[in-house]
Amino acid sequence: MENLKQHIINKDESVISITGLFKSFDEVPVLKGIDFNLFKGENIAVLGKSGTGKSVLIKIIVGLLKPDKGEVIVLGKQVDKLSGKELDALRIRIGFSFQNSALYDSMNVYQNLAFPLTMNVKNLSKSEVDYAVNDVLDSVGLANKSKQMPSDLSGGQRKRIGIARTLILKPEIMLYDEPTSGLDPITSAEIIELINEVQQKYNTSSVIITHDLTCAKNTGNRIAMLHKGKFLKVGTFDEVFASDNEQVKGFFNYNFIQ
Numbered sequence: 484m485e486n487l488k489q490h491i492i493n494k495d496e497s498v499i500s501i502t503g504l505f506k507s508f509d510e511v512p513v514l515k516g517i518d519f520n521l522f523k524g525e526n527i528a529v530l531g532k533s534g535t536g537k538s539v540l541i542k543i544i545v546g547l548l549k550p551d552k553g554e555v556i557v558l559g560k561q562v563d564k565l566s567g568k569e570l571d572a573l574r575i576r577i578g579f580s581f582q583n584s585a586l587y588d589s590m591n592v593y594q595n596l597a598f599p600l601t602m603n604v605k606n607l608s609k610s611e612v613d614y615a616v617n618d619v620l621d622s623v624g625l626a627n628k629s630k631q632m633p634s635d636l637s638g639g640q641r642k643r644i645g646i647a648r649t650l651i652l653k654p655e656i657m658l659y660d661e662p663t664s665g666l667d668p669i670t671s672a673e674i675i676e677l678i679n680e681v682q683q684k685y686n687t688s689s690v691i692i693t694h695d696l697t698c699a700k701n702t703g704n705r706i707a708m709l710h711k712g713k714f715l716k717v718g719t720f721d722e723v724f725a726s727d728n729e730q731v732k733g734f735f736n737y738n739f740i741q
């Protein structure tokens with residue numbers, strides 16, 4: 484990818500700020516006092532075992548679930564106080580890359596990419612849509628795939644198109660849900676590289692939900708280790724790796740890092 488911007492993390496500007504967040508389902512606590520800041524231009528990898536509340540946290544950030552207690556501010560807005568219309572306006576500024584890529588199987592790659600753009604931005608000319616589609620395809624390294632159907636793409640290529648589909652709306656925040664799950668190590672490494680290129684080219688701030696230590700280490704400017712609904716440790720990979728906490732040490736002992 485060419486023309487990478489000088490990348491800056493601005494620690495004076497939080498794009499996501501969460502304080503004292505609690506969430507239970509049927510009186511079973513899932514999130515038990517989360518404090519979390521994502522700075523402008525930063526990638527945070529939220530690392531944790533299955534069932535620790537990673538997806539619940541993401542759903543609260545985008546307003547799909549309401550917190551029981553606590554404050555969740557995204558791009559300056561208190562999410563649980565927004566009307567449906569205000570929430571829609573906020574969500575356009577957030578790109579969500581789903582675990583299964585969530586492409587429309589009956590549409591080719593071009594149509595999959597053009598669809599969110601024409602749905603959200605009115606009165607675009609055909610050449611403007613063509614330009615935007617080609618630009619994001621180029622960004623994800625699949626410039627020649629516009630006519631292919633999703634079923635003809637590899638798993639890694641589908642992930643790339645899923646990421647391209649969120650980039651086409653130029654999001655300020657990217658949320659990646661298990662971006663490397665189901666991929667072989669080489670394809671995982673390519674997706675990791677793409678996440679870092681997106682951070683630089685689009686100057687996004689990102690939350691990368693993962694249980695893949697290699698992904699967390701290589702994409703996260705900071706790592707937030709979630710365990711049973713609480714952050715055990717938040718810091719650079721080296722800081723988290725050096726933690727004395729038994730749960731953190733246990734997680735590293737059971738997982739292989741490249």
Ligand SMILES: Nc1ncnc2c1ncn2[C@@H]1O[C@H](COP(=O)(O)OP(=O)(O)OP(=O)(O)O)[C@@H](O)[C@H]1O
Binds near residue numbers: 508533535537539
């Ligand atoms: N809508 C819901 N109603 C009831 N329980 C829920 C709901 N959503 C999540 N949970 C529960 O919250 C807990 C955390 O779920 P969550 O999906 O956030 O885990 P996760 O860390 O994302 O796991 P995975 O890595 O397997 O996706 C689970 O016990 C789950 O059953």
